Amino acid sequence: xxxxxxxxxxxxxxxxxxxxxxxxxxxxxxxxxxxxxxxxxxxxxxxxxxxxxxxxxxxxxxxxxxxxxxxxxxxxxxxxxxxxxxxxxxxxxxxxxxxxxxxxxxxxxxxxxxxxxxxxxxxxxxxxxxxxxxxxxxxxxxxxxxxxxxxxxxxxxxxxxxxxxxxxxxxxxxxxxxxxxxxxxxxxx
Amino acid sequence: xxxxxxxxxxxxxxxxxxxxxxxxxxxxxxxxxxxxxxxxxxxxxxxxxxxxxxxxxxxxxxxxxxxxxxxxxxxxxxxxxxxxxxxxxxxxxxxxxxxxxxxxxxxxxxxxxxxxxxxxxxxxxxxxxxxxxxxxxxxxxxxxxxxxxxxxxxxxxxxxxxxxxxxxxxxxxxxxxxxxxxxxxxxxx
Numbered sequence: 001x002x003x004x005x006x007x008x009x010x011x012x013x014x015x016x017x018x019x020x021x022x023x024x025x026x027x028x029x030x031x032x033x034x035x036x037x038x039x040x041x042x043x044x045x046x047x048x049x050x051x052x053x054x055x056x057x058x059x060x061x062x063x064x065x066x067x068x069x070x071x072x073x074x075x076x077x078x079x080x081x082x083x084x085x086x087x088x089x090x091x092x093x094x095x096x097x098x099x100x101x102x103x104x105x106x107x108x109x110x111x112x113x114x115x116x117x118x119x120x121x122x123x124x125x126x127x128x129x130x131x132x133x134x135x136x137x138x139x140x141x142x143x144x145x146x147x148x149x150x151x152x153x154x155x156x157x158x159x160x161x162x163x164x165x166x167x168x169x170x171x172x173x174x175x176x177x178x179x180x181x182x183x184x185x186x187x188x189x
Numbered sequence: 190x191x192x193x194x195x196x197x198x199x200x201x202x203x204x205x206x207x208x209x210x211x212x213x214x215x216x217x218x219x220x221x222x223x224x225x226x227x228x229x230x231x232x233x234x235x236x237x238x239x240x241x242x243x244x245x246x247x248x249x250x251x252x253x254x255x256x257x258x259x260x261x262x263x264x265x266x267x268x269x270x271x272x273x274x275x276x277x278x279x280x281x282x283x284x285x286x287x288x289x290x291x292x293x294x295x296x297x298x299x300x301x302x303x304x305x306x307x308x309x310x311x312x313x314x315x316x317x318x319x320x321x322x323x324x325x326x327x328x329x330x331x332x333x334x335x336x337x338x339x340x341x342x343x344x345x346x347x348x349x350x351x352x353x354x355x356x357x358x359x360x361x362x363x364x365x366x367x368x369x370x371x372x373x374x375x376x377x378x
Contacts, residue, residue: 023299023301023302024301024302028266028267028269028298028299028302029264029265029266029299029301029302030251030255030258030264030265030266030267031264032255032258032259032262032263032264032265033262035255036259058247058248059247059248059251059267059269062219062248062251062252062255063251063252063254063255063265063267065252066219066221066224066251066252066255066256067255067256067259069219069221070221070225070256073221073222074221075218075219075220075221076218076219076221076252077217077218077219078217078219078248078252080217080248109217110212110217110218112212112213112218113212113213113217113218
C-alpha cells in the first residue's frame with residue numbers, strides 16, 4: 001500500500017536494526033484518515049471471503065479493526081490482555097510472548113462472541129515473531145469458528161512470524177512488508 | 190441518545206447494584222454501526238468547539254475515539270497504561286485508580302502528541318468515580334493544552350465522578366446517564 005509506505009518513510013523512527021516506531025500515526029497517536037484508507041484496502045483484499053467478524057487484540061489493534069469493520073459492516077471483538085482477562089469463567093484463553101518486552105501475557109476472548117458459524121478476519125498493527133497472531137488463531141480454532149486470514153498493517157520480513165505462518169498455510173496480507181532497517185534506511189519487500 | 194439507551198435496555202447485563210456489563214456491544218465485542226452513531230452525536234455536541242485532537246485511554250476508549258475522530262477530522266491520541274508506559278522518558282504521567290478492580294495504574298502520554306495550541310476533547314466509554322477523566326485532564330493541563338470537554342458514552346449517575354467534575358466546571362456530555370440499577374431494572378436520568 002503506497003500511501004502507508006510513504007508515511008513510514010516520512011515519519012517512522014528506527015531504533016537499532018529491528019525496532020520501527022510508528023507512534024506518531026499508528027499506535028499512540030492515530031491518523032484516522034490513514035486508518036480509514038487501511039480499512040478500505042483490507043476490505044478490497046478480503047471482500048469475497050464472507051467475513052462475519054473481525055478479531056483483534058488490545059490496544060493498538062482496536063482502532064484499525066474498527067475502521068476496517070465499517071467497510072465489512074461486521075462487529076469487532078478485541079481479545080483482552082493480562083488483568084483484563086478477569087471477565088468471567090467462560091473464556092478462551094492463551095498465552096502470548098512479547099519478544100520486544102521479553103514478557104508473556106495471558107490473552108482471552110469470551111466464548112459468547114466467537115463460535116461456530118463465525119468467519120473471522122484477524123486485524124493487527126504488527127507482525128514480527130507471530131506470537132499474537134498464533135494465539136488468536138488458536139482461540140479461533142478452539143471456538144470452532146472459521147479463520148479467513150490475517151490483515152497486518154506492518155510486517156517485519158526480517159523476523160520469522162510471517163514466513164512460519166504462511167508455511168502453515170495461513171493467509172497473511174501485509175500492507176507494508178519491511179525487509180530491513182539499518183543505518184536509518186528502510187527497505188520494503 | 191435514544192438509540193444507545195434502547196440498546197442498553199435490550200442487551201446490557203446488571204450485576205448487583207452498580208455493575209453494568211456492556212461487553213456485547215461496547216467494550217469487548219463492538220457494534221461499529223452503533224459507535225458510528227455515537228461519534229456522530231459527539232460531533233453534534235462539540236462541533237463548534239474547534240477540537241484539534243481527541244484524547245482517550247486504552248483499551249475500550251480507542252474504538253469510540255476513532256469513530257468520533259472521523260467526524261471531526263482530527264487525530265486520536267490514546268493514553269497508555271501500566272507496562273505500556275515505557276515509551277520513553279518524554280511523557281506526561283499520572284496515576285489513576287480503578288474502583289471496580291481495587292487497583293491503580295500508571296497512565297502516560299508522550300509529550301510529542303499533546304501540547305500548547307491543542308484543543309482537546311476527551312472521549313471515554315464510562316464515567317463512574319471520574320478517576321480516569323481527572324487523570325487525563327491533569328495531563329492536558331500539564332501539557333498546557335486547552336481542554337474542551339469530555340464525551341462519555343455511559344455515565345453512572347449514582348457514582349460521584351460526574352457531579353464532582355461538573356462542580357469543578359468541567360463540561361461533561363454523557364450520551365446515557367444511568368441513575369440506578371437494581372432488581373434487574375435500570376433508570377435513566
